[in-house]
Amino acid sequence: MKIRKAVIPAAGLGTRFLPVTKAVPKELLPIIDRPLLHYVIAEAVEAGVEEVIIVTSPGKESIGDYFRSYPELEQRLADNSDEGNLALVKEASDLARVSFVTQHQALGLGHAVLMAKDAVGDEPFVVVLPDDIIAHSPGAISQMVQVSDRLNAGVIAVEQLPWEVIHNYGVVDGVPESERVHKIRGLVEKPSREEAPSNLSIVGRYILPPQIFQILENTRPGAIGEIQLTDALVEMITAQELYAYRFQGRRFDGGTPMGLLKASLAFGLERADTREDARALLRELQGQED
Numbered sequence: 001m002k003i004r005k006a007v008i009p010a011a012g013l014g015t016r017f018l019p020v021t022k023a024v025p026k027e028l029l030p031i032i033d034r035p036l037l038h039y040v041i042a043e044a045v046e047a048g049v050e051e052v053i054i055v056t057s058p059g060k061e062s063i064g065d066y067f068r069s070y071p072e073l074e075q076r077l078a079d080n081s082d083e084g085n086l087a088l089v090k091e092a093s094d095l096a097r098v099s100f101v102t103q104h105q106a107l108g109l110g111h112a113v114l115m116a117k118d119a120v121g122d123e124p125f126v127v128v129l130p131d132d133i134i135a136h137s138p139g140a141i142s143q144m145v146q147v148s149d150r151l152n153a154g155v156i157a158v159e160q161l162p163w164e165v166i167h168n169y170g171v172v173d174g175v176p177e178s179e180r181v182h183k184i185r186g187l188v189e190k191p192s193r194e195e196a197p198s199n200l201s202i203v204g205r206y207i208l209p210p211q212i213f214q215i216l217e218n219t220r221p222g223a224i225g226e227i228q229l230t231d232a233l234v235e236m237i238t239a240q241e242l243y244a245y246r247f248q249g250r251r252f253d254g255g256t257p258m259g260l261l262k263a264s265l266a267f268g269l270e271r272a273d274t275r276e277d278a279r280a281l282l283r284e285l286q287g288q289e290d
């Protein structure tokens with residue numbers, strides 16, 4: 001069945017990005033000139049998503065501003081025949097149909113997803129975390145949709161990480177199905193190096209069946225008092241198949257200052273309109289170091 005809807009949780013506190021997140025939602029922090037949210041919505045749209053449901057919280061109204069149309073500005077740019085900027089102003093509102101639901105308290109990722117239950121209804125959907133930025137064409141969600149179609153089951157994205165850092169992540173216990181796919185038989189949040197069943201860490205892309213909502217409704221707060229999506233997935237795999245897909249592409253952690261810096265550098269070195277200047281700057285800075 002086609003994946004038409006994406007849920008994007010954006011109601012977290014963004015503490016790893018303080019102090020800027022006192023004033024700017026983490027999800028609106030930019031890589032060059034577009035916010036993190038923009039990149040993940042474009043990735044979802046490329047995969048066939050038509051409707052995006054963003055979970056926000058009170059105080060994050062500026063997220064809505066990004067998707068609103070600005071008739072006055074558009075008129076002004078049109079009067080000046082500034083087609084380039086006119087296209088940029090309209091880009092976000094034209095990306096997809098975007099709606100908003102509110103999570104009044106940051107009670108965890110699972111709770112945030114549950115807030116989108118009515119908006120999603122009775123169909124499979126994709127959960128996309130805007131702080132996981134994945135650079136690849138075709139995008140990670142497109143790749144996952146193909147796997148989900150083939151196996152007719154839910155699919156979550158995973159990345160192979162060094163064993164030394166695995167205790168910071170959710171980890172999958174799986175049986176190999178094909179080169180990039182494992183059938184999941186267990187999931188563990190932040191295991192110790194000794195207890196980790198693999199070094200396949202969960203990344204913020206999940207294609208899920210609608211049954212996950214009933215499970216989330218009955219999921220009690222787990223680690224650090226939050227309702228965890230991982231706990232609901234552990235419950236889900238007792239009744240339904242779920243697969244882990246090792247996506248093609250490079251992931252950046254846009255939720256931390258260092259991750260966003262790396263993403264900005266990598267994107268700056270890649271984009272046609274910034275590449276030359278970015279390379280020149282790197283050469284110049286390296287020269288100064290020596």
Ligand code: UTP
Nearest residue numbers: 009010011012013014015016106107108109112
């Ligand atoms: P994170 O745990 O990375 O975001 O959640 P956070 O809690 O905002 O960040 P830190 O740890 O305090 O720095 C991943 C995504 O899930 C959303 C976040 O907004 C982020 O996009 N989220 C998290 C919610 O929507 N609600 C929550 O209760 C928790």
